[in-house]
Amino acid sequence: MTMPSTAPADSLPTTPAVSVAIEGVNLSYGDNHVLKDVNLAIEPGEFFAFLGPSGCGKTTLLRLIAGFNQADTGRVTIGGADITALPPWKRDVGMVFQSYALWPHMTVRRNVAFGLEERGVKRAEIERRVEAALALVGLAHLGERRPSQLSGGQQQRVAVARTVAVEPKVLLLDEPLSNLDAKMRVQVRRELRDLQQRLGLTTIFVTHDQEEANSICDRIAVMNDGTVQQVGTPMELYERPANLFVANFLGTANILSGALAESGGSRRFTLEGGTALEVPAGQSVPSGARLVFRPQHADLAPPDAAAGPGIARLPCTVRHREFLGASVRYGVAVGGSEVAVDLPFRSGNELYGLGEAATLLLPDKSLMWLAD
Structure with missing residues (x-):
């Protein structure tokens, strides 16, 4: 089952795409300097990746944008507004976690509605957004099932539907494909790209898999040991790597x-x-x-x-x-x-x-x- 190629008439509204800027960010856990003077500018509507090996700081940086981590120095802006001091629920971002974090006792429909209920959205609006989000990811017919009754790919789509239902300005994806088998990863990553383009959402994708990043992202920030090694399109990074690490990490060299x-x-x-x-x-x-x-x-x-x-x-x-x-x-x-x-x-x-x-x-x- 794949996502529909066009959004239904009552689909979620698209909001103007926003930029994301990370300026002079440093973050340490005790003596461990995790992020080291990170500076990035992500364009409105861009599908952007943080790519690097385990422990390079990419998920820490994503969680910092979401508000779950706090920087020692530097700031984060969305659409030009400084959100550094805001708590997660006031940042207007949506995050899809690696584990999907679905409530096992709730139906698919209730899982998607949960974030809207927590925000105090009116019932009629909740129902409209839930139906639109499920239709967007091709799961309108599975609204009454529990997560345990779904495949891994379907669970991932529920997590995405729950996130886009709150209509965030920025979509954050923390290795959302890592729990899927190889064939399903290829299918779902195409669906994610298609969904992102239809919604026009600025999206940041964390992965250690260079094939995933190359296949769906507009630009990539290659990270290692808490630093940004190089930023560019997949072809730029492959053909003109800045150093040996980038050359060796992207493809065979x-x-x-x-x-x-x-x-x-x-x-x-x-x-x-x-x-x-x-x-x-x-x-x-x-x-x-x-x-x-x-x-x-x-x-x-x-x-x-x-x-x-x-x-x-x-x-x-x-x-x-x-x-x-x-x-x-x-x-x-x-x-x-x-x-x-x-x-x-x-x-x-x-x-x-x-x-x-x-x-x-x-x-x-x-x-x-x-x-x-």
Whole structure:
């Protein structure tokens, strides 16, 4: 069962989208500095993600916006209004928790109505909003069931319906897909994106799964150790990571250490093991940088293959091979390290064998030089 593609005539009203700003936020628990000078500007109507590993501070930051955590310094604004000192119930935000937090003894309809009842909304208005919210998430026919009678995906939709029924200015999603199996996660994340676009709500999504963030979010803040490493669209972060952490966290990245030396106006980067390549003119190599490239940007050729203009050529040896359906992933030894190379699979193509010598071809435009 999927959410309807268009909202019903009596759907929840859309409110003007608002911005969210986080300015100079620091937060500590004793000696543990959890958030470190966080500054973010989220645009009105944007689907924005906080992405990072466990313990990086992303959920703490989301709960700070909701009012469940308080910053030591800094402020949070919604639509330009400072909400830093306001309690959660006065912030006009809605939060969907990782556990969904549904009342097991209440029906679906009562769960969705609960927040409205707590706000003292009149009965007729409660009934209208509940029906509209359930219709919006495709659960109008399940209003009398208990949460235990629903699938995980349906429970997640009830949690979303309960949140949007109070008509918040900002929707906060704390890893809402983590309790679903892989197939259901794909379906529900599409539904969340569709719902967000129809409501026009500014939405902030917390996840540790880069595929989830890449597939549905407009922009992403990559976090690590309480700091924002980089902010950008999924493509910007993937193609132009700011540092090694971002490159390694978003997708597969080959990272090679080496030493840079200049001679006669040219620069050579010598890898561990002695293999070297020319650094293309115009490319900046920061101090301590390593060579980074994506598996699909590399190619393999016979050992005696010549490299064309703008392509680096490195000798390599095939160590292992994995058939992935649409592609073949090779693990090849280069200069004392092993890197991944993804080549498209086409029926009838001859594959490289284990132990076979080859040439690794790297287009100059695919090379990245990144430091920690």
